[in-house]
Amino acid sequence: MDPSMLEGFNDEDKAKMTSMIDAMQTRDSLRMYNNLVERCFSTCVQSFRRKTLEQDEEKCVSKCCEKFLKHSARASVRFAELNAASMQEAMAQAGEPAGK
Numbered sequence: 001m002d003p004s005m006l007e008g009f010n011d012e013d014k015a016k017m018t019s020m021i022d023a024m025q026t027r028d029s030l031r032m033y034n035n036l037v038e039r040c041f042s043t044c045v046q047s048f049r050r051k052t053l054e055q056d057e058e059k060c061v062s063k064c065c066e067k068f069l070k071h072s073a074r075a076s077v078r079f080a081e082l083n084a085a086s087m088q089e090a091m092a093q094a095g096e097p098a099g100k
Helices: 011-044 055-095
Strands: none
8 A cells, every 4th residue: 555645544543554554465365265175175186095185186286376366467467557547537637727
């Protein structure tokens, strides 16, 4: 989060907002991790014959995790691009005269 977004708040409100945002980010990270584990486990693990993963299962889990993380990173980059574009558009509209 950009700290300049909290400029109008007093210190107590800034601390509360920062704490809430940190909690949301932690929750979202845990949710992403849980989704990753569930998806890759369901897709890759075929049996429970051994305590450890078989070689093909281990490769599948590695590829699944890699794909999931690359997809998440790409989605984050795209979201940031769209957010930046919408912010620029909003700033441009705010700068236009009221008649337009």
